[in-house]
Structures are given as structure tokens and as C-alpha cells.
Amino acid sequence: MIAIVSDLHANLEATRAVMADIEKHKASEVVCLGDIIGYGPNPVECLDIAMDFRVVVMGNHEKALLTHMDAANFNETARKSIEWTRGRLNIWSPENRETNARRWDFTGDLKDIHKDEGITYVHGTPRYPTLEYLYADDLNFPGKMEAIFSYIDQVCFNGHTHMPGIWTADMVFVSVTEANYRYRLTQKKTIINVGSVGQPRDGDKRACYVLMDDERVIFRRVEYPFNKTAAKIKAIPEINPSLAYRLTVAR
Numbered sequence: 001m002i003a004i005v006s007d008l009h010a011n012l013e014a015t016r017a018v019m020a021d022i023e024k025h026k027a028s029e030v031v032c033l034g035d036i037i038g039y040g041p042n043p044v045e046c047l048d049i050a051m052d053f054r055v056v057v058m059g060n061h062e063k064a065l066l067t068h069m070d071a072a073n074f075n076e077t078a079r080k081s082i083e084w085t086r087g088r089l090n091i092w093s094p095e096n097r098e099t100n101a102r103r104w105d106f107t108g109d110l111k112d113i114h115k116d117e118g119i120t121y122v123h124g125t126p127r128y129p130t131l132e133y134l135y136a137d138d139l140n141f142p143g144k145m146e147a148i149f150s151y152i153d154q155v156c157f158n159g160h161t162h163m164p165g166i167w168t169a170d171m172v173f174v175s176v177t178e179a180n181y182r183y184r185l186t187q188k189k190t191i192i193n194v195g196s197v198g199q200p201r202d203g204d205k206r207a208c209y210v211l212m213d214d215e216r217v218i219f220r221r222v223e224y225p226f227n228k229t230a231a232k233i234k235a236i237p238e239i240n241p242s243l244a245y246r247l248t249v250a251r
Contacts, residue, residue: 001025001213004194006033006123006159007059008050010040010085011198011247014207015049017224018197025211025220033159033194034059034110034123034130038078039243040198041232043085047103058110059123060130060160065089066108077240084238118154125158125191126151133161134191136173145171149189156191157210163202164195164210164219181219192217199243205250 003022008015022030030053037043038061050056064071064082071082091100112129114121125132125148138144149169166174169189176195183192195208202208206221230244 003027005209007035007196009198010043012042014198014224029054032056035061120156124160162196167191183217185215200250
């Protein structure tokens with residue numbers, strides 16, 4: 001059994017709760033689909049946890065951290081959060097130089113896509129790995145869907161939207177509630193959004209991730225003290241307090 005997580009967004013409380021749930025279910029390894037940082041108050045701690053995962057792919061927030069040009073394309077709230085995160089990873093700080101250098105090296109070495117025995121792991125879509133969003137109503141755009149599915153061998157796991165769900169190549173979307181949080185993979189090409197650990201946006205405040213065992217996918221929702229994370233965000237002037245509010249409404 002493997003665990004697949006995405007969009008931790010520097011939310012240490014959610015990340016720790018999910019890691020405890022993963023340990024309880026005895027998953028043998030963890031794959032992370034990017035956006036370890038951004039929005040939240042604990043980027044350093046979340047990076048340190050992610051460095052022990054078997055696979056981590058690049059998210060758009062990691063790319064923005066590495067490249068000012070990518071950060072310039074963010075909205076003001078996201079950009080200021082990345083600027084604050086960059087300051088937390090200052091390699092010129094004598095007491096943190098070595099550890100922050102390792103964190104930069106780890107982030108800089110991330111790949112856009114990882115493929116493993118017919119499974120594709122990516123942050124956005126395999127067509128535009130750190131840029132493209134995939135939503136349920138994209139079924140209204142069959143050209144987009146067909147193009148994305150053309151990049152997939154069999155199964156693709158993604159994140160980026162913070163909204164879990166399942167798409168099949170015959171243009172069907174299944175919500176996690178419709179699937180009763182379980183889905184059995186078939187021969188159909190399938191895309192599975194694993195949701196967000198650190199900033200859910202589907203109206204459910206619980207952290208979300210996926211367990212995969214053979215051909216079965218299980219969506220896990222995990223309680224965590226979101227008000228504690230929200231309070232830490234509000235205490236940081238450089239982070240927009242709207243990001244604290246989002247945790248309380250999961251939107």
C-alpha cells in the first residue's frame with residue numbers, strides 16, 4: 001500500500017495528522033504531488049518531512065520559490081507568501097546555512113513528472129505539469145480532456161485544484177462522495193485528484209489524501225486542528241489573513 005499526498009501548503013498540523021494516519025494504515029511509501037510550501041506558516045518543517053518521501057514532484061509553488069519570473073505570475077496573496085517563505089530559507093543565516101542549503105537543493109532537484117509502471121504522478125496535468133488545472137466541468141471541453149488523456153499510460157494522480165475527484169477517458173467524472181471514498185481501477189485510463197492535505201477547497205475542512213492498494217484507491221479525510229494553523233497564519237503579517245479564513249471554510 002502506498003500513500004499519495006498533495007498540496008501540503010506549509011500546514012504542519014494537517015501534515016502531521018496525515019502522516020499519523022498513513023502510519024496507522026501501514027503504507028510502505030509516500031508519494032507527494034507538490035506544493036509542499038506556500039500559503040501556510042510552516043514551510044521549513046513541511047519541507048523537512050517531505051524530504052523523507054520516496055517520490056516528490058514539482059508544484060507551482062516550488063517553481064515560484066525557485067524562479068522569480070514564475071512568482072510574478074502569482075496573485076498578490078500567493079506571491080507575498082512565497083516571498084516570506086524565501087526569507088525563511090535564507091542560506092546566508094549562519095545558524096541555518098547548511099540545513100537551508102539542503103532544502104534548496106531538494107527543491108531544485110524536483111522533477112515535473114514521475115512515471116512508475118503505468119502510473120503517472122504530477123501536480124497539475126501531464127500536459128502542463130505545474131500550470132494546468134483540471135476541474136469536474138472540464139468535461140464540457142472534450143478537446144482539453146482528450147489531449148490530457150493522450151499523455152497518460154493508464155492511471156494519473158494529480159493535485160493542484162485542492163478538490164478530489166475521478167475522471168475516466170470515456171468522459172465521466174465521479175466525485176469522492178459518489179464513489180463513497182473508494183474507487184476500483186479498471187482498464188480505462190483514469191485521472192485521480194488526491195485532494196489537498198493543507199488547504200482543502202471542497203467544503204470539507206479535513207485534510208485529504210489517497211491510499212492505493214493493488215487496484216483499489218481509498219480517499220482518506222483526516223481531522224486536524226485547523227484553528228491552530230489559522231492562528232499561526234494570522235500572526236504572520238506577510239501572509240494574508242484570508243488564507244487563515246480559507247482553512248475554516250475549506251473554500
